[in-house]
Amino acid sequence: MSAAAPAPAPDTTTTSRSWHARLRFGTGDRAAAALLLVFTILAILWANSPWGDTYEQFWETPVEIGVGDLVLSTTLHHVVNDAVMTLFFFVVGLEVKREFTLGELTERARAVVPVIAAVAGLIVPALIFVAIAWPSGEAHAWGVVISTDTAFLLGALAIIGPKFPARLRAFLLTLAVVDDIGALLAIAMFYNTGIQVVPLVVAAVLMIVIALIRFLPAWRGLAYAVFGIALWFAIAAAGVHPTLAGVAVALLIPVFPPRRTDVERSAELSQAFRESPNAAYAAALTRSLRDSLSINDRLQAAWGPYISFLVLPLFALANAGVHLDAETLGAALASPLTWGIVAGLVVGKFVGIAGSTLLIRMTGLGRLAPGLGMPRIAGGAALSGIGFTISLFIVTLAIADPETQDLARVGVLAASVIAFALGWAIFTIADRITPPQAVGKVLARPFDPSRDHFRGRPDAPHQIVEYGDFECPFCSRATGSIDAVIEHFGDDVCWVWRHLPLEAVHSHAKEAALAYEAAAMQGRFLDMSHIMFANQDALTADDLCRYAREIGLDVDRFIEDFRSPRALHRVEEDQVDAEMMDLHSTPTFFVGGRRHVGPWDSRTLIRALEASAQPRVEPSP
Structure with a gap:
């Protein structure tokens, strides 16, 4: 999540910035997964209907694109797999770039567990597949079992509907990013058609040009499109699968916080x-x-829905049409290839992800987010065995024989069904044995007038607690909202400030928090907060001392208090509370002791405060 983005709901929205995460949890995920499932079933029904021959005939329809004497001949199936799917890999690349630049993968403590689990979830399935599928002569198709289908994974999680899924969803999305990277590297390194040097050099030059587009004063979008298409042709000519042009362009597009x-x-x-x-x-x-907003954010928001609701369903329709006649099913039941895929995805993903996570926790190398225990990880690991989009994609790259491809597709489809059933069973049983608890929904430490810094009457009927960062631009904007709220309620509202310095992205946030505490020891914390918010680009130690002098503080005492254990303890105490509630974005508000979900403009906060003062009506049994 962008460090300065408004805080998400702890239980109903995700903390990831991936293009899937931009869909509202539940409705969007279920709709995308349902559409993908519908088109998968349509492909299977079409391929096995009395008109089944038309399935292959339709997708093998010749397509020619030409200008003058230059003609490109291909088929409709290759247009989908080689051209349309470039958009899918482009958005995946945008997600990867953002996660490594601003998201979960920038923070080691949060990233280490899902990253290692993802790597294990790539290696273990491949090893299991090779061990089982070796007699089939198709052991080189191990790439089929390494990838998880994120759309189906999130859709399945939404359908099963475990309570308080946000922490698990963030874990799985982080894992999915690393999973995607592994799959992309496998396609580039192991499933190419032989490298051609000259086109590869041309591709490298084009990538340099694309990297420089960010410096154009205008027409950047058009430039990215033109040179991106040129890169697609160069990579195809170089013998690497051309869809990776989408990833290359995405990784070269800049991303930055607002x-x-x-x-x-x-x-x-x-x-x-x-x-x-x-x-x-x-x-x-x-x-x-x-x-x-960065072009990365804009492109993810613009293209994400098209990928979920158009590109992936079209890909499923073009690739899931496996023949399920008695002969194919019988051959699949006896095929080491099919069983290798089933075991690799179902067993390999579960053992790799859940086993490595447990090992990391036991050795102390990493820790899970609050509220995320091993039962949840086990359920998520089971659902990660749903391999579809990239699995079917690699089937067409790794296996040449159409009949053998059908055996592999049977394995992918069977593994996906089994993985869903296993995940559903684990969540159902685990949630009944140990009901999960919400994290970050209720204020962990109640307001304490003798300890907290606040404005208004401590016994006011309305109370709002803000966790903020003095270097966060949105916290600066929120001060106007708070001023309007206080003006509306007068003495009937009490506003409380607590520290959440986002040190990974705001290098001076911790120092600013200490300066606030040092000013508070001389009774001038509001004056210090106002001047720091007004000068967020100048928060060095020298700047803070200058501000202390400007607001009339005893500077020598300010410096002493700034360096004191007391100030540090106050700031770190708030940070510990925030960590316990899994807060990691600013500003985050608690209204009446409960986490505020949604916008934090003054009108919304006023309505939330008025609602919090109303007596709660418990539903009748």
């Missing part, structure tokens, strides 16, 4: 448009809003 100056500029233009609506202001505001 910048405070850009956000403030958008706010100023929005105010100007409200005061004087006209086309010029509207165009400027549109450009400002667009430019405040």
Whole structure:
């Protein structure tokens, strides 16, 4: 998650920024998985209907694209697998780039467990497959069992509906990123058609050009598209699967968190448009809003739904049409290839992910997020055996014989069904034995007037607690919301500040928190917070001392208190509480002791505070 993004709901939304994570948990995941399943069933029914011959005939329809004497001849099936699926790998690449730059994979403590589990989930299935499938002569197709289908995985999790799934979902999404990287590397290194040097050099030059596009003053989107298409042809000519051009372009596209100056500029233009609506202001505001987000974020948001609801269903329709006649099923039951795929995906993924996670916890090399225990990991590990999109994709790359491909597809489909059933059983049994508890839904440490820094009456009927970061631009914007809330309620609201310095992305946030505490020891914490929010780009130790002097503090005492164990303890105590509640984005609000979900503009916060003061009506039995 972007360090400055609004805090997600602890139990109903994800903490990952992947394109799947942008779909609302439950409805979006179920819809995407349901559509993928429908098109899979349609492909199977079509291939096994009285008109089954038309399935192969349709997808083998010749397609020619030409300009003058230059003609590219292919088939409709290859258009889907080689061209359309490039968009899928492009969005996967965007997700990978963002996770390594701003997301879960930037923080070792959070990343180590799912990363190691993902690596084990790549290696163990491949070893099991090779051991079982060796007699078939298709052991080189081990890539079929290494990848998890993220769309089906999240859809299955939404269908099963375990309580409080957000922590597990974040774990699985982080794991899926590493899983995707492994699958992409396997395709590039082991399933190419022989490397051609000259086209590869051309591809390298094109990648350098694409990396420089970010410096263009305009037309960057068009430039990415034009040179991306050129890169696709160069990689195809080099003997590497051309879909990897999508990954290459995505990794070269910049990603960055929203910048405070850009956000403030958008706010100023929005105010100007409200005061004087006209086309010029509207165009400027549109450009400002667009430019405040990285092109990575914009592309994921724009293309994610098309991938989920168009590209992947189309791929399923083109590749899941396995012949399930008695002869094929009989051959599959006796085939080491089929059983190798089933065992690799179902057993290998479960043992690799769950076993490595347990080992990491036992050795102390890593730790799970609060509220995430081994029963949940076991259920997620079982569902990770649902291999579909990339598994079927690699089937077409690794196996040449159509009949043998059908045996492999039977294994992939059977493994997916078994993995879903196993995951459902584990979640059902585990949740009945040990009912899970919500994490971060209720304020862990109640408001303490003798300890906390606050504005308003400590006995006010309305209470709002904010966990914030003085270097976070959105916390700065939230101060306006809080001011409006206090103006609305007057003495009937009490606002409490607690520290959540995001040190991984804000290098001076911890020092600013210590300065706040040092100023509080002289009774001037509000003045210090205001001046620090107004100067978020200047929060070095020298800057903080200057601010202390400007607001009239005893600077020598300020410096002493700034370095004191007391100030450090106060800040770290808030950080421990935040860690226990699994808070890792700012600002995060608790209204009436319960975590606020949704926007934090003044109107929304006022409504939430008014609702929190209403007596709770328990549902009748």
